[in-house]
Amino acid sequence: MPVVGVIGGGQLARMMIPPAINLGLEIRVLAEQEGMAASLAATQVGDYRDLDTVMAFAKGVDVVTFDHEHVPQSVLHALVDAGIAVHPGPDALQYAQDKLLMRQKLTELGLPVPDWAAVENEGELQDFLDAHKGRAVVKTPRGGYDGKGVRVVSAAHEAADWFGTLDEDGRGGALLVEELVGFRRELAQMAARRPSGALAVWPVVETVQKDGVCAEVFAPAPQSAGRVAEVAAQIAVDVAEGLGVTGAFAVELFETNDDRLLINELAMRPHNSGHWSQDGSTTSQFEQHLRAVLDLPLGATGLRDNCTVMINILGGPEHGTVPDRYPAALDKHPTVKVHYYGKEPRPGRKIGHVNSVGDNLDDTVFEAREAASYFQD
Amino acid sequence: MPVVGVIGGGQLARMMIPPAINLGLEIRVLAEQEGMAASLAATQVGDYRDLDTVMAFAKGVDVVTFDHEHVPQSVLHALVDAGIAVHPGPDALQYAQDKLLMRQKLTELGLPVPDWAAVENEGELQDFLDAHKGRAVVKTPRGGYDGKGVRVVSAAHEAADWFGTLDEDGRGGALLVEELVGFRRELAQMAARRPSGALAVWPVVETVQKDGVCAEVFAPAPQSAGRVAEVAAQIAVDVAEGLGVTGAFAVELFETNDDRLLINELAMRPHNSGHWSQDGSTTSQFEQHLRAVLDLPLGATGLRDNCTVMINILGGPEHGTVPDRYPAALDKHPTVKVHYYGKEPRPGRKIGHVNSVGDNLDDTVFEAREAASYFQD
Numbered sequence: 001m002p003v004v005g006v007i008g009g010g011q012l013a014r015m016m017i018p019p020a021i022n023l024g025l026e027i028r029v030l031a032e033q034e035g036m037a038a039s040l041a042a043t044q045v046g047d048y049r050d051l052d053t054v055m056a057f058a059k060g061v062d063v064v065t066f067d068h069e070h071v072p073q074s075v076l077h078a079l080v081d082a083g084i085a086v087h088p089g090p091d092a093l094q095y096a097q098d099k100l101l102m103r104q105k106l107t108e109l110g111l112p113v114p115d116w117a118a119v120e121n122e123g124e125l126q127d128f129l130d131a132h133k134g135r136a137v138v139k140t141p142r143g144g145y146d147g148k149g150v151r152v153v154s155a156a157h158e159a160a161d162w163f164g165t166l167d168e169d170g171r172g173g174a175l176l177v178e179e180l181v182g183f184r185r186e187l188a189q190m191a192a193r194r195p196s197g198a199l200a201v202w203p204v205v206e207t208v209q210k211d212g213v214c215a216e217v218f219a220p221a222p223q224s225a226g227r228v229a230e231v232a233a234q235i236a237v238d239v240a241e242g243l244g245v246t247g248a249f250a251v252e253l254f255e256t257n258d259d260r261l262l263i264n265e266l267a268m269r270p271h272n273s274g275h276w277s278q279d280g281s282t283t284s285q286f287e288q289h290l291r292a293v294l295d296l297p298l299g300a301t302g303l304r305d306n307c308t309v310m311i312n313i314l315g316g317p318e319h320g321t322v323p324d325r326y327p328a329a330l331d332k333h334p335t336v337k338v339h340y341y342g343k344e345p346r347p348g349r350k351i352g353h354v355n356s357v358g359d360n361l362d363d364t365v366f367e368a369r370e371a372a373s374y375f376q377d
Numbered sequence: 378m379p380v381v382g383v384i385g386g387g388q389l390a391r392m393m394i395p396p397a398i399n400l401g402l403e404i405r406v407l408a409e410q411e412g413m414a415a416s417l418a419a420t421q422v423g424d425y426r427d428l429d430t431v432m433a434f435a436k437g438v439d440v441v442t443f444d445h446e447h448v449p450q451s452v453l454h455a456l457v458d459a460g461i462a463v464h465p466g467p468d469a470l471q472y473a474q475d476k477l478l479m480r481q482k483l484t485e486l487g488l489p490v491p492d493w494a495a496v497e498n499e500g501e502l503q504d505f506l507d508a509h510k511g512r513a514v515v516k517t518p519r520g521g522y523d524g525k526g527v528r529v530v531s532a533a534h535e536a537a538d539w540f541g542t543l544d545e546d547g548r549g550g551a552l553l554v555e556e557l558v559g560f561r562r563e564l565a566q567m568a569a570r571r572p573s574g575a576l577a578v579w580p581v582v583e584t585v586q587k588d589g590v591c592a593e594v595f596a597p598a599p600q601s602a603g604r605v606a607e608v609a610a611q612i613a614v615d616v617a618e619g620l621g622v623t624g625a626f627a628v629e630l631f632e633t634n635d636d637r638l639l640i641n642e643l644a645m646r647p648h649n650s651g652h653w654s655q656d657g658s659t660t661s662q663f664e665q666h667l668r669a670v671l672d673l674p675l676g677a678t679g680l681r682d683n684c685t686v687m688i689n690i691l692g693g694p695e696h697g698t699v700p701d702r703y704p705a706a707l708d709k710h711p712t713v714k715v716h717y718y719g720k721e722p723r724p725g726r727k728i729g730h731v732n733s734v735g736d737n738l739d740d741t742v743f744e745a746r747e748a749a750s751y752f753q754d
Contacts, residue, residue: 001719002700018395021417022655024699024717024729040398040417278399282712282734297708304681304734322401323379331674335659340401342378352401357659357681 001026002294005058007048008067009036011341011350012270012286015278017041019287025294029067030057037341038067051075058084065247065293066269069096070143087195087246087293088268095243096268099176100141109242111235112262114181114254118174121163122156128177129156138162139176150212152180181262183254187221188273189232190285192248192292193240200288200298202281204232207252207273210314213348216368217310219276220303222361231261239266248289250274272312272350277301279337279355280308306359309368313352313375316345322352322375329374336371378403379671382435384425385444386413388718388727389647389663392655394418396664402671406444407434414718415444428452435461442624442670443646446473447520464572464623464670465645472620473645476553477518486619488612489639491558491631495551498540499533505554506533515539516553527589529557558639560631564598565650566609567662569625569669570617577665577675579658581609584629584650587691590725593745594687596653597680599738608638616643625666627651649689649727654678656714656732657685683736686745690729690752693722699729699752706751713748 002025006013009031017040020027030053031042046053048071055078058064063085076090088096095102103116115132119125129136138159140149153159159175166173186209191201203220221228236251243266250271252264274285283291283299291298317325322340329338333356340352354371358364379402383390386408394417397404407430408419423430425448432455435441440462453467465473472479480493492509496502506513515536517526530536536552543550563586568578580597598605613628620643627648629641651662660668660676668675694702699717706715710733717729731748735741 001698014398017417018398021391021395022714022716023703024719040394282714291707296703297711299707300711302712321378326400326673330668330676334674334677335679337399337659339399342401 003028003061004290004293005030005061005064006038006041006067007054007057007064007071008032009038009042010067011037011343013038013041013067014341015270015286015339016290019284019290023287023290025290028057028061030054037343049075051078054079055082058082063087063293065289069093069268073097085195088249089244089246092244092246093268096266098141099139100174102266103176105243106239106263109238111238111242112260114262115179117177119177120174122160125153125159125175125177126156129154132179135180137178137180139178141173141176148212181254182257184257185255186264187224187228187232187253187255187261188217188271189236189251189253190248190271190274190277191233191236191240192285192288192298193246194292194298195246195295198298199237199240200301201233201236202274202277202285202301203303204229205273205276211348213312213314213350214272215312215314217273217276218361218365219280219308219310228255228261235261235263239263247293248274248285275339275353276308276310276355278339280304280357305357307361307364308355308357309361309364310353310355311368311372312350313340313354313372315347315349315376316351317375318377321345325374329371333367333371336367338371380405380438381667381670382407382438382441383415383418383444384431384434384441384448385409386415386419387444388414388720390415390418390444391718392647392663392716393667396661396667400664400667402667405434405438407431414720426452428455431456432459435459440464440670442666446470446645450474465626466621466623469621469623470645473643475518476516477551479643480553482620483616483640486615488615488619489637491639492556494554496554497551499537502530502536502552502554503533506531509556512557514555514557516555518550518553525589558631559634561634562632563641564601564605564609564630564632564638565594565648566613566628566630567625567648567651567654568610568613568617569662569665569675570623571669571675572623572672575675576614576617577678578610578613579651579654579662579678580680581606582650582653588725590689590691590727591649592689592691594650594653595738595742596657596685596687605632605638612638612640616640624670625651625662652716652730653685653687653732655716657681657734682734684738684741685732685734686738686741687730687732688745688749689727690717690731690749692724692726692753693728694752695754698722702751706748710744710748713744715748
């Protein structure tokens, strides 16, 4: 039986378990600690930065893949050198781990990105601000997620603490600064690619962020049929082939006020913008990821109905936890599918999501929002 | 977090794991042995006929439910007496455990069944044969499944061995004999019922048996809209309420040549005739079963598309196992969903199934059969 080893025990690993069970694949998880979202499949608890831990975990698996992008390059390369299949591989993951490398590579490939620069000090940042109407987005190249490590500034000293940190850790380096893109909305294009090259894309979706965190996803993105869908899909193909991505991945996009699509971020793993596919697509991103990293043929990515709306459960109920609300929520919303990660509620924490599938967007959004409201107060 | 304890480690328990993960429920399995289909969730290995084993397993669970109907009444009653929720409960399960009791009860309730009798010896069986054109179906009341314990006879001595066994085990008792029903096709009606009474039915399906084993299921049953669907659904409601069934259950039906629906068998658990719902219905039978036994509101049971065809993988490949065929099968059939139970191939053994969802039956049947053929040779 094929064995997939997943590094990281969060909800993305958790949500790989159902399709692994369906397909009769063995899934093993290296969790950071006991009691994590994916603990049911955790065969080992340990530090993914420790080579011995990871090598022991990788023994006997057919492929190593990931719940997150934080495994150090040195560990990834050691796995590859030991002849272990790693997907996505270190050469692709470096671009997800370092936003400066990512911007450089995408620019080399001629892919559409916001104006950007690597800035090593406040003077260089001020030069960029002066050339971009006095406002810009500064990002720490490494370690950011869900809006962390991202800041809009209108003066160079507003990033002084981050420049200080660059000096402190002795690595030197630079911050990434990007133009503040005037965008109409944010889109996300998910796809999956096999090591042998085949690629499948889902319909492009619209994502709505609140406080830098994904809150709602509409699949497909309204008014995206035709040009927008084609351009977004082609960008995903170009990214995957240009960067050597394998497995499921997401390209977060700005749809600009002047009708361009610009690449905002990349995620080289299943992604929040693809959770809708669990109930709304013939093949979910989690099943597709397993198929892709095992180099098995990819599943069909069509919609099961006209649209699907995903809404994150952020924070959770003030008292009790998600299942405490099932008697009321499931009674009112028999068609909505609730996904709960078994995580304790905490302000701002992603602890679950709901998917609503329907034949028109208005009703489907309403249904999803009403259902999600039972789990947040 | 609600905890569901499942007695029995087969594929039905296995297929409860994905919806438990989705809903954030804890699922624990008491498996008969190591390495069974549901081993991922097995927290204990032991004999379900042993009271101490079952009582230890039941400690700390919110409800005990089942992968099969074979737990002895004495064990079931001890659980109930200890204040543990058991669904379906012993009073319902007795009818699934003893076909004579079942026939008696259904007859009392006025539900449509074939002519039947309890026969204690060859003389009584011969009387029944003489009254029914010389042919009938003899069944052992207990322990039969997948065509085992069922025999068509045209002379009483053909059941001599079974009468002998009745004597041997000292329990006396009788065999069940039923008229040989002239039927057009077999149907199955699945439904689920909460302890508090609410009930949800899926569309009635057509089942095709080969050698007494379910081979194919068409959902919904062709030409069933209207009267057939209504009558079948009402039978399921009457059975559930009359016998006090809780959880997901199946009523196997004959559609007779003279347009009646007669109850053939009952299964008080998720059932092979409901596997199509994993991909073809808004709520799968496995999710619904968990919701029902926890007395949570039931999910919508509508079809996701016009039809779904389920085909069992019986026996499996002659060489290797199911995943060995994925490179070829998944490549040709990207829309088909394969379910493999992790069981070793063995002639006649149910080791998995495929579901194909589509908008017309002809294409969907073709797709499902073609896909299934990759796993059987």
